[in-house]
Every structure is written in structure tokens, then in C-alpha cells.
Amino acid sequence: xxxxxxxxxxxxxxxxxxxxxxxxxxxxxxxxxxxxxxxxxxxxxxxxxxxxxxxxxxxxxxxxxxxxxxxxxxxxxxxxxxxxxxxxxxxxxxxxxxxxxxxxxxxxxxxxxxxxxxxxxxxxxxxxxxxxxxxxxxxxxxxxxxxxxxxxxxxxxxxxxxxxxxxxxxxxxxxxxxxxxxxxxxxxxxxxxxxxxxxxxxxxxxxxxxxxxxxxxxxxxxxxxxxxxxxxxxxxxxxxxxxxxxxxx
Numbered sequence: 001x002x003x004x005x006x007x008x009x010x011x012x013x014x015x016x017x018x019x020x021x022x023x024x025x026x027x028x029x030x031x032x033x034x035x036x037x038x039x040x041x042x043x044x045x046x047x048x049x050x051x052x053x054x055x056x057x058x059x060x061x062x063x064x065x066x067x068x069x070x071x072x073x074x075x076x077x078x079x080x081x082x083x084x085x086x087x088x089x090x091x092x093x094x095x096x097x098x099x100x101x102x103x104x105x106x107x108x109x110x111x112x113x114x115x116x117x118x119x120x121x122x123x124x125x126x127x128x129x130x131x132x133x134x135x136x137x138x139x140x141x142x143x144x145x146x147x148x149x150x151x152x153x154x155x156x157x158x159x160x161x162x163x164x165x166x167x168x169x170x171x172x173x174x175x176x177x178x179x180x181x182x183x184x185x186x187x188x189x190x191x192x193x194x195x196x197x198x199x200x201x202x203x204x205x206x207x208x209x210x211x212x213x214x215x216x217x218x219x220x221x222x223x224x225x226x227x228x229x230x231x232x233x234x235x236x237x238x239x240x241x242x243x244x245x246x247x248x249x
Contacts, residue, residue, distance in 0.1 A: 032058075036048055036051035040071055040075060045076075048071070069095075073085045073088035080115070082112040089106070090109055103144055106136060107137050110130055113133055114134070114153055116130075117130055117157060120161075121164065158195055159196065165197075166188050166200060169201060173208065178211070181204075181205075182205055188201035193228070202225050202229070205221060
């Protein structure tokens with residue numbers, strides 16, 4: 001236990017030594033927070049980070065602690081250090097669940113991962129994390145005014161995942177691995193049926209099924225397509241395919 005207290009003391013001394021700001025040793029917790037917030041509001045995020053960290057270490061259990069924790073995350077976010085921001089927001093949610101700042105922290109946790117989401121062609125773990133965290137925000141805080149924004153961002157992220165799966169189907173089709181292509185097109189439709197890639201994927205799947213003489217499966221998917229996407233630009237072509245199959249019987 002003595003070693004733990006000694007480590008905290010050393011860290012505090014290090015933070016004070018690194019700080020180019022004023023001496024905060026005689027400030028009350030509230031005054032210290034006010035000073036840290038002034039740094040944050042002035043855009044001096046590096047110094048603000050040091051002060052927020054100092055507050056968290058010095059005033060565990062004090063009401064200023066959750067403000068410091070939240071704005072520590074925001075300071076990292078403002079510097080585009082999104083992984084560090086996500087960590088600090090999740091720490092607030094985990095360690096101070098009764099804080100009134102938890103809804104803000106949950107939204108910003110999701111948005112930190114959203115900022116980390118890469119182009120569709122790359123690995124998409126951050127995209128999936130962002131979707132999960134935005135969904136958690138919607139589930140836990142359904143009356144929050146940011147729910148609509150969270151829903152829009154989930155839709156945008158799902159479009160990216162759908163594009164990745166659809167593109168994989170195209171690649172397999174060009175390589176003439178038709179069963180694999182059919183599998184990916186089906187996955188796009190089943191998982192992302194509200195995305196713009198779903199009718200495209202189902203249309204290509206139907207054509208591959210017809211080429212492989214799997215007409216019964218094709219007719220089933222044609223009926224699904226016409227019922228779900230009657231306004232699609234491909235609806236006319238799909239209807240012609242249906243008529244052609246029926247006429248050939």
C-alpha cells in the first residue's frame with residue numbers, strides 16, 4: 001500500500017514539474033477544475049490534460065472528479081487522439097456510472113470509434129465498435145436529443161460494412177468463384193437489407209443463380225426482390241428475368 005501511495009506522489013510531482021502553468025497546490029478542487037477548464041476552453045489541450053489528470057489523482061471521490069474525467073477524454077478527442085479519448089470516456093462510464101456526464105461520455109465514446117473508422121476496403125473493427133457503442137447510447141438514453149444523430153451514423157457505418165461485403169462478392173465473381181460470390185451477396189442482403197448495396201447484391205445473386213441453372217432459388221429471390229425493392233432501378237430487369245424463367249418452363 002505504501003508503494004502505491006509513493007507511486008501516486010511521484011506521478012503528481014511529475015505532472016507538476018511538467019506543467020508550465022500556475023501553481024495549483026493551494027487551490028480548492030473547484031478552483032483547480034475551473035483553472036483546468038480555462039485551459040481547455042482556450043484550446044491549450046496539452047496543459048489541460050495534465051491538470052485534469054492531476055485532479056483525478058488528487059480528488060478521488062470528489063464531485064469534480066467526473067468533470068475532470070470527461071474533459072480529459074474531450075481534450076484527447078480535440079487533439080484527434082481518438083483511442084486515448086475512447087479509453088477515458090469508457091473509464092468514466094465504468095467507474096462513475098451515476099455521473100450525469102455518462103450520456104455525454106457514451107456518445108463521445110461511440111464518436112471516438114466513429115472517427116477511427118477507416119475506408120471500407122480496410123479492416124473494420126473500429127467501425128463495428130462504433131456501431132455497438134452508438135446502439136448502446138440509443139438503448140440506454142432513448143430520449144436524448146442526439147439519438148437521431150446516432151441513428152444516422154449507424155446507417156452510414158452499416159453502408160460501409162455493406163460495401164465491403166459487396167465488393168468481396170464482386171471480387172469472387174470476377175475470379176469465377178461463383179459459390180463464394182453468391183454467399184457474399186446473400187450476406188449483404190440478409191445483414192444490410194436497408195443499405196443501397198442490398199438490391200445490387202440481390203440482383204447479382206439472382207443472375208448467378210440463373211447462370212448456374214438454380215432457377216427455383218432464383219425465382220424465390222426474384223419474388224423477394226420485387227416485393228422489397230419495387231422502386232429499384234433493377235426492378236424492371238428482375239421482372240424480365242422472372243418472365244423469361246416462367247416462359248421457359
